[in-house]
Amino acid sequence: MAGVVTAKKEHLSHDMGMHTEGLRGRTQQRFFDITETDVGYGYPDAPDVDFNKRAEIDCEGLETRQINNQLRDLIKRGVGTIVLKNPGSKHSIAVGILNRLNLYIEGSCGYFACGLLDGPNVRIKGRVGWACGENMLAGTILIEKNAGSQFGAAIRGGDLVCRGSVGARTGIDQKGGTIIVGGDTGSFSGFMMQRGRMVICGNAGKNLGDSMYDGTIYLGGEARSLGVDAIPAEMNDGDRQWLTRKLKMYDLYPKGGIGHFKKIVAGKQLWNYDNLEPGEKKLVL
Amino acid sequence: MAGTSYKGSEIKSVDQFIKDKAGLDSAREKEIGQHIGYRYDVNLLPDYSRLTPFLKGYLEYMGWDDLNWLEDVHMGYEEGEPAIFDRNVNGWVRIPKNVKLPNNQQDRDMVARELLIKFQMSPNHPMVQLNKAYRKF
Numbered sequence: 412m413a414g415v416v417t418a419k420k421e422h423l424s425h426d427m428g429m430h431t432e433g434l435r436g437r438t439q440q441r442f443f444d445i446t447e448t449d450v451g452y453g454y455p456d457a458p459d460v461d462f463n464k465r466a467e468i469d470c471e472g473l474e475t476r477q478i479n480n481q482l483r484d485l486i487k488r489g490v491g492t493i494v495l496k497n498p499g500s501k502h503s504i505a506v507g508i509l510n511r512l513n514l515y516i517e518g519s520c521g522y523f524a525c526g527l528l529d530g531p532n533v534r535i536k537g538r539v540g541w542a543c544g545e546n547m548l549a550g551t552i553l554i555e556k557n558a559g560s561q562f563g564a565a566i567r568g569g570d571l572v573c574r575g576s577v578g579a580r581t582g583i584d585q586k587g588g589t590i591i592v593g594g595d596t597g598s599f600s601g602f603m604m605q606r607g608r609m610v611i612c613g614n615a616g617k618n619l620g621d622s623m624y625d626g627t628i629y630l631g632g633e634a635r636s637l638g639v640d641a642i643p644a645e646m647n648d649g650d651r652q653w654l655t656r657k658l659k660m661y662d663l664y665p666k667g668g669i670g671h672f673k674k675i676v677a678g679k680q681l682w683n684y685d686n687l688e689p690g691e692k693k694l695v696l
Numbered sequence: 697m698a699g700t701s702y703k704g705s706e707i708k709s710v711d712q713f714i715k716d717k718a719g720l721d722s723a724r725e726k727e728i729g730q731h732i733g734y735r736y737d738v739n740l741l742p743d744y745s746r747l748t749p750f751l752k753g754y755l756e757y758m759g760w761d762d763l764n765w766l767e768d769v770h771m772g773y774e775e776g777e778p779a780i781f782d783r784n785v786n787g788w789v790r791i792p793k794n795v796k797l798p799n800n801q802q803d804r805d806m807v808a809r810e811l812l813i814k815f816q817m818s819p820n821h822p823m824v825q826l827n828k829a830y831r832k833f
Contacts, residue, residue, distance in 0.1 A: 424829035452757040455819040549765035568765025587768040653741045679702035
């Protein structure tokens with residue numbers, strides 16, 4: 412095929428013996444001893460940053476790649492608190508940061524802001540476009556105003572919070588973590604949710620939790636409709652404690668308390684572990 | 697139609713999948729020879745009174761007010777052995793035999809969280825090798 416470059420056999424991975432493992436059945440390998448003492452709190456190759464070291468980046472006139480490269484350079488130099496000024500709604504800002512960091516974005520961001528984050532605490536003063544926090548792994552993102560659709564798409568972990576309202580398909584394919592919406596959310600929020608928690612303080616559009624597999628949705632207002640296999644469940648003390656703590660963390664705790672919140676979970680009627688029912692097997696055979 | 701009604705079984709005991717590694721309980725599970733659903737409660741919310749000193753140190757280091765992504769980490773069970781799912785390697789990591797298991801899921805989850813952090817942050821984690829071999833920039 413034109414344009415495809417074949418990988419060279421002398422690739423480093425071959426030298427490291429990474430292609431010698433048998434690929435049949437399950438394998439077990441011992442990588443790690445629990446008594447290891449040289450283990451820190453950060454990834455082995457993550458720069459050690461100091462929250463007290465602060466720097467600013469003026470994004471005016473810079474391309475997205477230049478902004479992200481400057482961010483990485485500052486992190487490598489041990490800067491733990493960074494302020495982005497004049498972000499100008501540029502797309503894909505502050506993505507793929509895998510360390511601890513305090514990041515303040517003073518303005519609005521475009522599409523895919525802060526995707527693939529694993530650790531940082533981000534505060535965004537303005538609005539964000541589509542898919543903010545997409546595939547986020549860990550950390551916190553707090554947006555002061557509104558967010559576009561697909562907010563937190565495929566999020567795996569961490570807290571993604573929008574004080575305002577968000578568009579449709581919030582948390583589509585959510586695989587973990589917590590999404591909090593201070594206002595309303597659009598249709599198909601929680602679509603194909605697999606685990607994690609979604610808190611909507613306002614109302615939700617049509618088909619909330621459609622085809623959700625697992626996870627929990629807490630809804631403060633009303634949903635125009637519930638999606639397929641999304642069903643109401645009873646709030647317990649654990650839910651109330653968790654919800655109270657989390658909403659207070661982000662100053663979103665309602666004045667009247669959380670007594671009006673409803674819990675929505677998967678009905679588990681769509682769980683499909685066997686490929687086909689016996690009747691259908693006969694048809695196929 | 698396939699998958700139109702849930703025919704799994706409920707988790708009754710914290711040791712259920714250690715004593716019975718197949719975990720086949722309902723008629724449907726026995727019919728297909730496969731356990732339906734997770735072997736732990738993915739929706740179990742953490743009890744913060746059970747945080748270990750290591751976890752407290754980790755949260756302080758990261759600048760988080762709570763367990764953050766670790767709220768989704770639970771101790772699971774693989775083939776009758778306690779294990780943690782590590783998303784970075786997309787596989788189960790078994791708990792060493794010399795680690796004593798608490799008698800409740802909340803404390804087990806805290807042990808799982810601590811072990812997972814130690815594993816992921818270890819220079820011997822498989823991702824370190826992959827990073828070395830394949831990192832492009």
